[in-house]
């Protein structure tokens with residue numbers, strides 16, 4: 001494969017761990033048309049390491065796009081600072097605000113944002129032809145061809161955007177983003193306009209490309225599967241704040257809050273009150289009786305929630321004996337999802353979801369069980 005060498009000036013030196021992006025205490029509020037104030041980002045601090053794929057994940061309106069745009073210089077924050085490669089490009093306090101074109105990064109949008117009057121080749125060549133110093137013609141030609149090959153569409157060089165599918169346009173936008181060899185690429189929901197099959201394919205290609213070229217990526221999405229698949233680390237956002245920043249497995253297995261547990265994956269929940277702590281365990285009293293899970297830093301009497309994942313929740317026959325977390329239940333639904341089957345059971349007033357093969361039918365009486373080690377006890381609020 002042709003090497004898409006990063007400019008030596010932008011490539012991190014071996015062993016250089018200066019964050020590509022360092023955000024400190026960033027805040028941004030918008031005044032809405034009705035006069036109310038929306039805190040789009042609220043005291044956000046985070047680092048992106050060289051070569052890291054960081055995903056900003058969260059529901060609509062949580063501030064992901066605003067955060068991305070402040071990194072790019074397209075939005076001006078009210079407080080805090082942004083440093084790129086150790087150099088401050090924005091500081092509310094010091095009155096620094098470098099324009100986007102001086103921040104040495106590329107950005108890919110949800111709408112492909114290609115120039116409609118330019119061919120794929122010219123679209124990709126655009127950042128090179130506008131670079132200072134401007135590379136010579138032969139270099140531009142070579143780099144554009146290499147970028148086209150990298151995204152798997154060399155045959156599209158002479159096509160105009162309106163002659164391409166959505167997926168193809170996004171490939172060209174990706175080629176345009178990597179052609180300059182920037183060590184930082186920002187993505188704003190780039191795959192949300194393409195259909196599910198193409199999205200899956202592009203996701204895998206993007207992953208391979210990022211790992212090969214080694215640029216740092218900040219990627220906005222509300223799709224948790226996408227986040228899990230792409231990210232080295234995920235910043236789960238809610239109400240303008242980073243609610244948890246960790247690798248995908250930690251965010252999924254050890255969410256720090258009820259909010260994160262519910263946003264990343266499906267969570268079965270039982271709300272209750274802490275009644276005691278045991279050796280490495282915490283027990284709640286709930287509407288279904290007692291439930292015991294991994295010890296939490298909560299006090300007896302605190303309101304709490306027991307959270308457990310569908311694939312860790314079992315039915316009667318495969319239940320572990322000697323465990324207090326067992327409740328009589330009725331099978332409410334068996335849903336065939338293709339690769340797996342989801343079973344919904346009702347225990348008292350509660351519904352739980354289970355994933356895996358369970359040989360049961362709707363209406364059947366059974367028991368539902370979850371091991372203590374698979375139950376997280378989290379504060380009820382947040």
Ligand SMILES: Nc1ncnc2c1ncn2[C@@H]1O[C@H](COP(=O)(O)OP(=O)(O)OP(=O)(O)O)[C@@H](O)[C@H]1O
Nearest residue numbers: 030031032038040059060061062063064065066067
């Ligand atoms: N230009 C603006 N004027 C007023 N309010 C804005 C503006 N831009 C964003 N907001 C508000 O700031 C908050 C965060 O918006 P933002 O677009 O960053 O969220 P998001 O997480 O990217 O959402 P989505 O996934 O829907 O794009 C929202 O409440 C939004 O209404």
